[in-house]
Amino acid sequence: MPEIKKEEVKSGMTIRVYQKVKEEGKEKTHILEGLVIARKHGKEPGATITLRRIIEGVGVEWILPLYSPKIEKIELLKEGKTRRAKLYYIRKKSQSEIRKKLRSEIRKETQEKQTKEVKEDQEIP
Numbered sequence: 434m435p436e437i438k439k440e441e442v443k444s445g446m447t448i449r450v451y452q453k454v455k456e457e458g459k460e461k462t463h464i465l466e467g468l469v470i471a472r473k474h475g476k477e478p479g480a481t482i483t484l485r486r487i488i489e490g491v492g493v494e495w496i497l498p499l500y501s502p503k504i505e506k507i508e509l510l511k512e513g514k515t516r517r518a519k520l521y522y523i524r525k526k527s528q529s530e531i532r533k534k535l536r537s538e539i540r541k542e543t544q545e546k547q548t549k550e551v552k553e554d555q556e557i558p
Contacts, residue, residue, distance in 0.1 A: 434508040445515035
């Protein structure tokens with residue numbers, strides 16, 4: 434994966450962030466992966482990025498300070514072409530996609546139950 438500079442991060446990119454975390458006296462590296470839906474405050478020292486990822490059907494967002502010394506490196510996984518600076522509409526889009534999946538699963542379950550009931554009715558006589 435190509436490593437990119439912190440200044441090059443834009444909304445629409447799918448990136449992997451390596452972040453240092455201290456736990457129980459040890460320093461570990463957490464890997465956060467997701468879609469950049471916002472970049473705020475430009476190139477100033479307090480600039481932040483918002484990463485979004487769906488984990489087990491739940492949308493999770495991280496707001497990371499871009500120039501923090503805790504961020505080791507950033508890798509570019511996929512670069513998307515966007516016409517917006519802030520991709521907050523992705524939140525609603527992903528929710529509706531999740532609802533569609535749930536509806537299709539519920540339909541499959543009800544169809545399976547109905548076919549079982551029909552088979553049981555046919556076996557009774």
